[in-house]
Structures are given as C-alpha cells and as structure tokens.
Amino acid sequence: MAKFIGRRLIYLLPVLLAVTLLTFLIASLLPGDLAYTILGDQATPEKVAALRAQMGLDLPIWQRYLLWLWDVLHGDFGRSFRTGETVLAAVLDRLPVSIELMIFAEALGLLIGIPLAILCAVRSGSAIDRFLTGLAFGKLSLPSFMVAILLIYLFAVQLGWLPATGWVPFTEDPIGNLRSFVLPAFTLAFAEWPVLMRVLRSDMIATLQEDYITMAKAKGLRPARILLVHALKPSSLTLVTVTGINIGRLIGGALIVETIFALPGIGRLLVGAIYARDFIILQGVVLFVATGFVLVNFVVDMLYAVLDPRIRHGRA
Amino acid sequence: MTSLLLSLEGVSVELPTPRGALRAVDRVDLTLMPGHTLGIVGESGCGKTMLSRAILQLLPKRAKLAGSVTFGGRDLAALSPEALRKLRGPELAVVFQDPMTSLNPVLTIGTQLVETLQAHLGMERAAARRRSVELLAAVGIPAPEQRLRQYPHQLSGGMRQRVAIAIALSCEPRLLVADEPTTALDVTVQAQILDLLAREQKRRHMAMILITHDLGVVAGRTDEVAVMYAGRVVERAPTPKLFAHMRMPYTEALLAAIPKLDSPPHTALPAIAGRPPDPTRPMPGCSFAPRCRYADDRCREAKPPLIDPGRSGGLYACWHPLALPTGART
Numbered sequence: 001m002a003k004f005i006g007r008r009l010i011y012l013l014p015v016l017l018a019v020t021l022l023t024f025l026i027a028s029l030l031p032g033d034l035a036y037t038i039l040g041d042q043a044t045p046e047k048v049a050a051l052r053a054q055m056g057l058d059l060p061i062w063q064r065y066l067l068w069l070w071d072v073l074h075g076d077f078g079r080s081f082r083t084g085e086t087v088l089a090a091v092l093d094r095l096p097v098s099i100e101l102m103i104f105a106e107a108l109g110l111l112i113g114i115p116l117a118i119l120c121a122v123r124s125g126s127a128i129d130r131f132l133t134g135l136a137f138g139k140l141s142l143p144s145f146m147v148a149i150l151l152i153y154l155f156a157v158q159l160g161w162l163p164a165t166g167w168v169p170f171t172e173d174p175i176g177n178l179r180s181f182v183l184p185a186f187t188l189a190f191a192e193w194p195v196l197m198r199v200l201r202s203d204m205i206a207t208l209q210e211d212y213i214t215m216a217k218a219k220g221l222r223p224a225r226i227l228l229v230h231a232l233k234p235s236s237l238t239l240v241t242v243t244g245i246n247i248g249r250l251i252g253g254a255l256i257v258e259t260i261f262a263l264p265g266i267g268r269l270l271v272g273a274i275y276a277r278d279f280i281i282l283q284g285v286v287l288f289v290a291t292g293f294v295l296v297n298f299v300v301d302m303l304y305a306v307l308d309p310r311i312r313h314g315r316a
Numbered sequence: 317m318t319s320l321l322l323s324l325e326g327v328s329v330e331l332p333t334p335r336g337a338l339r340a341v342d343r344v345d346l347t348l349m350p351g352h353t354l355g356i357v358g359e360s361g362c363g364k365t366m367l368s369r370a371i372l373q374l375l376p377k378r379a380k381l382a383g384s385v386t387f388g389g390r391d392l393a394a395l396s397p398e399a400l401r402k403l404r405g406p407e408l409a410v411v412f413q414d415p416m417t418s419l420n421p422v423l424t425i426g427t428q429l430v431e432t433l434q435a436h437l438g439m440e441r442a443a444a445r446r447r448s449v450e451l452l453a454a455v456g457i458p459a460p461e462q463r464l465r466q467y468p469h470q471l472s473g474g475m476r477q478r479v480a481i482a483i484a485l486s487c488e489p490r491l492l493v494a495d496e497p498t499t500a501l502d503v504t505v506q507a508q509i510l511d512l513l514a515r516e517q518k519r520r521h522m523a524m525i526l527i528t529h530d531l532g533v534v535a536g537r538t539d540e541v542a543v544m545y546a547g548r549v550v551e552r553a554p555t556p557k558l559f560a561h562m563r564m565p566y567t568e569a570l571l572a573a574i575p576k577l578d579s580p581p582h583t584a585l586p587a588i589a590g591r592p593p594d595p596t597r598p599m600p601g602c603s604f605a606p607r608c609r610y611a612d613d614r615c616r617e618a619k620p621p622l623i624d625p626g627r628s629g630g631l632y633a634c635w636h637p638l639a640l641p642t643g644a645r646t
Contacts, residue, residue: 210417211412211414211417211418212417212418212419212420212421214374214412214418215410215412215418215419215420215480215483216420217374217404218372218374218404218408218409218410218412219404219405219409219431219432219435219483220401220402220403220404220405220406220432220435220436220487221401221431221432221435222401222435223397223401225431225435229423229431230420230423233422233423234420234421234422307422308421308422309421309422309467309469310421310467310469313467313469313470
C-alpha cells in the first residue's frame with residue numbers, strides 16, 4: 001500500500017507543476033497591465049515604466065514565471081496591491097467558511113442520495129423508481145440560484161426560521177454560525193443528490209445482477225447486509241469519483257451560493273478579486289483552488305484502492 | 317414416503333422474452349432421499365440451471381414458477397422471505413458454476429465465511445474465525461489462516477471453488493446443489509473438486525444434486541441420474557442401470573459425445589447434429605425428434621410421456637426406447 005501511495009505521489013508532481021504554469025499564464029495573459037491597474041488612469045508613462053521595472057514586469061515571461069514559482073515554493077504567494085493583505089492570509093481567512101459549507105453540503109447530498117439510490121436499485125423499474133429518477137432529472141435542470149431564492153423566500157421571508165444572509169464566526173456564536181449554513185448547504189445539496197443518486201443507482205442495478213449477490217442470498221444473509229456490504233461497496237466507485245469532483249469544486253468556493261447568502265468564503269474572495277482586477281489575489285486563489293482539486297482527486301484515487309483490493313494489488 | 321428430503325411435482329419455469337414466454341423447465345417431477353445424490357445432466361440451455369434455481373427459490377424476479385417444491389415437508393414457494401433465508405445455509409446450500417464471479421471481489425475470504433456462520437449459528441467473531449480455518453483446511457486449502465485475510469483475486473480458480481464449497485458446507489446443510497461446479501475450472505483440478513464434493517457428501521451424510529453437462533462426471537458419483545432435454549426430464553434411472561441399459565436415444569448420443577481414451581488418434585468425435593429446439597416455440601411431438609436418428613412420424617406428432625415400464629427400474633420418455641423392440645411397450 002505504501003508503494004502504491006508513493007507511486008501516485010510521484011505522478012502528482014508534474015501535474016502540480018502544470019497547474020502552476022497554467023495559473024501563471026492565465027493571470028499574465030489577461031488583458032490589462034498590472035502597473036496601469038495599480039497606478040490608475042492618470043499615471044504618467046515614466047511612473048508606469050518605473051513600477052513595471054520594480055515589479056519585474058519588463059522581464060521575459062519565462063523569467064517571471066520562474067521567479068514567481070521560486071517565491072511560491074518558499075510560501076510567498078504575493079500580496080494584494082489594494083489591501084496589502086498577503087494571498088496566503090486572505091485564503092486561510094476564507095477557507096474555513098468554504099470548507100464548512102462543503103462538508104455540510106456533501107454530507108446532506110450523500111445522506112439524501114445514497115438511501116434513495118439503494119431504494120431505486122432494489123425496486124428498479126417500479127413506480128417509486130420511475131418517480132424518483134424523474135424527480136432527480138427535474139431537479140438537475142433547476143439552477144442553484146433559483147433553489148436559493150425559493151429557499152430564502154420560504155424559510156427566511158415567509159417562515160422567518162433561518163437567516164437569509166450573513167455569517168458569524170463559530171467561536172462567537174456556534175448556533176448562529178450553524179444556522180447561517182443551513183440554507184446555503186441545502187441549496188448545494190439539492191444540486192448534488194440527483195447526480196449522486198443517479199450514478200449510484202445505475203451502478204447498483206448492475207451489481208445486483210452479479211453472481212456474488214445471488215451467492216449472498218443463497219448463503220441466507222439478511223437483506224440489509226446484502227445491500228449495504230455486498231452490493232454498496234463494489235458499486236460505490238463512481239459515487240466516490242463524483243463526490244470527489246464535487247468536493248474539489250466546493251473547496252474552491254461555491255461562487256453563486258456564497259454570493260447570494262453573503263458567506264465570506266473562497267468564492268467571494270475570487271469574485272471580489274476579479275471585480276477589483278486584483279491579479280495577485282486572483283492568481284493565488286486559482287493556484288490554491290487548482291491544487292486543492294488535484295489533491296482531492298489524489299485522495300479519491302487512494303479511496304479506490306481502499307474500496308477495491310484488486311486496484312490495491314495492481315490488477316484490473 | 318415420509319422420508320423424502322426433496323420432492324418436485326410438476327415444476328415449470330417460464331421466462332418472459334421479447335419473443336414470448338420461454339418455458340425453461342417443463343413439468344419436472346423429481347424426488348431425493350436424505351443422504352442420496354442425484355445427477356442432472358443435459359446440454360447448455362436444457363433448463364438444468366433454471367431447475368436448480370427453482371429448487372433454491374433463487375429464480376430471476378420475472379420468472380414464473382409453477383408446481384410445487386417440497387423440502388423437508390415444507391412447500392418452499394409458500395415460505396416467507398425470512399423463513400426461506402433461515403433455511404438457506406443450514407438446510408439448503410449451493411455451489412455455483414463460476415468461482416471467479418460467485419465470490420465477492422471486495423470482501424476477504426474470511427469475511428465471506430464468517431458472515432455465513434454468524435448469520436445462522438450465532439457464533440462469536442473469534443469462534444467463527446476459528447471454525448472458518450477448520451473449514452478451509454477441510455476442503456484442502458493450504459495455510460488457511462493466511463487465506464482468511466486474502467481476497468478472491470489472490471486465489472486460483474480451483475482454490476476459489478474450494479472456498480465456495482467451504483462456505484456452502486459451513487452450516488452443515490442437508491442438501492447441497494452443485495451447479496456445474498467444475499465447468500469453469502482447468503481440467504486438471506476438475507477431478508479434485510468432484511472428489512472433494514463426493515467425500516464431503518459421504519462424510520456429512522448430506523444429499524447432493526450434481527448438475528453437469530458431462531455424463532462422465534455423474535457416472536461414479538451419483539445414486540441416480542436425470543437426463544434433461546428442452547426443459548423436460550427425458551430419462552431417469554439409478555446410475556448403474558442408466559449406463560447399463562439406457563433407453564433414450566438422447567442419452568446414448570450424449571454418452572457418445574464424450575471423448576474416449578482408448579479411441580485411436582484422430583477419431584472424429586460424434587457430436588449431436590443440429591441444435592436444441594427454440595424453447596419459445598413448443599413443438600407438438602418429441603423435442604429431440606429433429607435430431608434423433610430413430611425418429612418417425614409418431615415422434616413428430618405426439619410427445620412421449622415420461623413413463624415407468626417397471627422391471628428395469630428406470631423412467632424414460634421415448635416411443636422407440638433402445639434395446640427394446642419398437643412398440644413393445646404399447
């Protein structure tokens with residue numbers, strides 16, 4: 001197993017290097033000169049030239065990339081020219097909010113999706129299966145900003161049970177903190193469960209046809225054990241993949257949902273950086289999000305090996 | 317006749333297909349005494365696997381079962397799922413054809429054995445593990461303790477089938493159904509597995525149904541043989557009688573299709589010409605008539621019933637039984 005993890009870690013290095021290169025290119029090739037943005041419209045050409053020289057913007061692009069990469073490897077991601085806040089501090093400040101939201105949303109999505117998927121797979125072709133697959137399909141075509149607005153209208157405006165926007169740190173007001181996550185987490189979970197349900201349902205229907213399920217029945221095992229141990233584990237590879245992709249995406253912040261519910265997460269940081277043309281923050285956040293995505297997928301690869309011993313032993 | 321362990325009366329299995337209902341098993345009657353062995357022989361698609369699934373009540377959801385399967389005095393079709401579950405393992409067990417697919421690939425051998433013991437015998441985990449080691453050793457698996465932690469893909473086909481047999485035997489069943497237990501295995505290990513099954517059957521005094529397409533397999537290992545063709549039992553007799561005086565031309569053709577060691581090299585193997593009939597289109601006469609060299613108009617018009625002519629001890633369904641003068645019976 002250690003050898004397996006080691007091999008995968010080595011594969012990770014070129015991927016991460018490519019991530020830094022792409023991130024750098026995206027930020028560098030965006031229209032607009034950083035020096036102009038900082039100095040404003042009134043800047044004289046001399047001043048701009050001086051700032052460009054000071055920031056190293058007059059160097060060839062490959063030199064700038066290597067200098068930046070050198071800094072990044074030393075933990076220096078640069079700082080915002082507007083607020084003076086370092087990229088690292090800005091990301092670390094917002095990260096807990098996005099992670100808390102991600103955990104709630106994924107947990108809810110799985111909690112709704114898995115039982116419904118098992119129900120549909122066991123009763124495949126029945127009325128309940130057709131109803132739930134239809135519902136999931138309908139839900140898939142409903143955008144999250146609409147769900148957010150509907151939830152706000154119902155639970156914040158009409159019933160007044162939950163706050164529509166705002167956020168308080170967990171350390172100040174734990175209950176208030178959790179309450180502020182309920183609606184955004186449900187909004188995200190509503191977009192997650194139909195996908196999770198559909199992939200698990202179809203994998204599980206295929207697994208239930210396998211000989212080893214007939215064998216498990218012939219052994220006289222309880223139906224719950226057959227479904228949850230013999231069928232769920234081998235059916236969950238696609239589910240794990242999709243969940244991993246979702247987690248990776250949500251670590252980078254849920255742009256729309258964080259904006260609607262005014263949650264100060266990574267998504268809001270990114271949107272703010274784009275509006276303010278704060279390229280340094282933008283570059284740092286994109287690098288962070290992409291790296292997070294790669295690492296989550298690495299964990300997913302590891303989970304494959306946990307779920308299926310044939311992968312662990314280098315077969316299949 | 318209260319000592320019967322298993323009795324099948326008029327068992328039929330119909331499967332819905334796009335071309336209409338397929339009658340996989342057609343009004344089969346069978347009986348089995350405790351501790352006895354029955355061989356069911358026939359070529360692929362003759363309904364022998366569906367018949368075994370009917371006995372085990374493991375038919376596909378859409379299949380329709382008619383007739384009655386009585387096991388230990390109870391009608392299996394009338395049992396609740398929970399009562400049936402409790403029966404499987406300690407009373408009824410099965411070894412499937414392909415050990416590559418019948419063991420769960422993501423669970424260890426130990427888990428798959430221990431869960432069976434725990435489900436029925438209420439054993440503690442540690443006791444169940446000890447018992448599992450004994451069971452693996454009993455079916456001839458070397459280093460059984462290490463095997464418990466291994467996964468099916470780390471074992472050879474023959475070893476996996478031994479594990480499947482250990483699982484089937486774990487709760488001391490009264491009837492073991494072995495559905496082509498050696499078909500998916502290398503020829504060299506086939507005999508070992510069959511001998512293991514025969515040995516354990518005798519040792520445990522358990523009844524066994526051995527399903528195969530190979531008459532050679534049932535020859536020395538069963539008390540009685542039922543030959544199936546197109547969903548019906550076409551001949552049934554005590555094993556020695558069957559091989560000494562077979563009546564049914566199909567049985568004769570099956571036996572002729574087994575390669576013989578004493579044939580000169582390059583002898584053509586007599587295959588049975590043609591193919592089994594389309595089971596979605598029942599024919600009026602004998603199902604084997606189109607492929608039978610003795611068939612005449614009577615065979616094509618009327619289906620011969622499975623009859624017991626007395627004396628010989630065997631049953632057969634044929635208008636022109638072998639080694640008897642034509643029409644002598646009527």
